[in-house]
Amino acid sequence: MAFVQNLPFISIILSLFSGPLSSILGGKKAKWVNAGVITVIGGMSALVLSYVVSTGEEYVYRMGHFPAPWGNEIRVGVLEAVMALFFCIIMLLCILGGIRERENEIEDTKQNLYYIMVDLLLCSLLALIYTNDLFTAYVFVEINTISACGLIMIRQNGRTLEAATRYMIMSLLGSGLLMLGICFLYDLTGHLLMSNIKEQVALLRTSGGYHIPLLVSVVLMSVGLAIKSALFPFHSWLPDAYGYSTVSSAAILSSLVSKGYIFLLVKIFYRVIGFDMVRDSKVINVLFVFGIVGMIMGSVSAIRESSIRRMIAYSSVAQIGYIYMGFGLGTTEGMVASLYHVISHAATKALLFVAASGLTDTAADSTDFKDLTGAGYRNKLAGVAFTVGALSMVGIPMFSGFISKLLFAQASVGVDSMKRMLPTLIALAISTILNAVYFMKTVIRLYTPVRRVKRDGIVFTQVKMKENRAKSFALVCFIALNLFLGLFSEPIVMLIRNGLEMFA
């Protein structure tokens, strides 16, 4: 066994133990430990990725060398390694982008607690990506929820407490349904390892037994994870949670936490149930409809917002809608588009949150649009970064959002039935126009010159790149990442396609 094969397990354990370590360190040291751990894990994920690509096949890592039906397993393929690498990169940039905000908004004695939460979040995300065991996945889903709740409430004001409570309630409803689905599946198949369950499900399918319980369990797991990742009708907690928490938290929550659940759902579809079964079960039709409604309604709500942070938050609802719509197409192409959009949206939404915080720096942290008139001149880098993010969200060529829209459109044309193709294309067109309305409105406002220097007691200030080096660095990296995803998408799409083939 090559040493590289140990790295996924080591990265999970490393992030798990750096959490308790941070609890005895001071805020500053915990920050460095956290940044170091994320960088090291990112490097290890890159090594794992190159190893899996070079061997061209997945491998299974048995925990404690117990054989299959009893032991717990980690499974590593191309897709898992790609996701782990991207999550590490984006998490590191999110952490860098919000250092000053965290120091101002979090009490001094609680600084290190923030990094415990981030470490645990990374650990649970990695475990969700790599695990081959459904019940382990459930446990880490809960760890993910708890640490995400901590990230929201660490900035102590009434809004974040209320948002954290609402987030917890919706998440707990979701994980209750997920757990029930897993219990049903365990009851039907007698296994908890994904590959074993899949064999049994295939047997059940051929024999035709327990058709309805199997269907119920698929529905329960899909709905549970859809609630947790804020698919349209379950998004009520989202704007407050993303709009009032500290900027790194908002960026991490929108770009990583919801994506972890979506990735788990993809795993369940492919590795547990089998995608043919999911397609026949008509569950994806429901996801398709809600995805499309979410694309439109999320954008409509975003247009009506008067706060830039909440606008970006509502835009997330629309983008999650895109991803579920891709699932709903029921083809491999649709799934590839969705997974590419997971990556592209993660990069873009984190960029937008960090850039928006750079813009609000110029107006004493007011997120109201009226105070942001001309902010693009006052903080030049943040203005450029926000424009890049906005263009990417709208889907202008060169930026990552264009590629995902293109993939979605291609996937929808490849679908046999007109019933899916037409709504997808129409919804894509409407949603693009709505995106353009609210993002271009914001960009135009950012670059509207103003003479006055204050409004309602809020003094407008100039912010230079040098003043906040970490944020400037994060923004430059985000812009580069976005352009990279937009201009060199071919290898990434190839990796996703290979990974999905390994899944099935």
Place this chain on the structure above:
Amino acid sequence: MNFANLFNNYGEAVAMILFGIGFSNLLLQKNLIKKIIGLNIMDTAMYLFLALKGYVAGRKAPIVTNGVQSVEAYINPIPSGLVLTGIVVSVSVSALMLALTIRLYRRYHTLDLDEISTRLKKEGL
């Protein structure tokens, strides 16, 4: 429809009814404490379901006593393990929810989540 199975497996039916009660309480109650009670009912219903699935009538808990090592003598231990793990998860989640509730109560002197929301809007934070 054949309802005989429903009565034969009354334990599972009760578990599902309890799950529904807990779920709807967590979703619909305004009072935060009642929501948390709903959460606990929901989780407990799941443990009941799991425990029933692992139980085989007439067998004993999987602890080797008097040197009996035959598989036939004991029930399936895995669901019990799952229940234990689930209890740990549910305890930590309940603790977190209760902590949040205390914070909110100290700040707003009410347990009604909707009332808190309206006050937040008035504060205009």
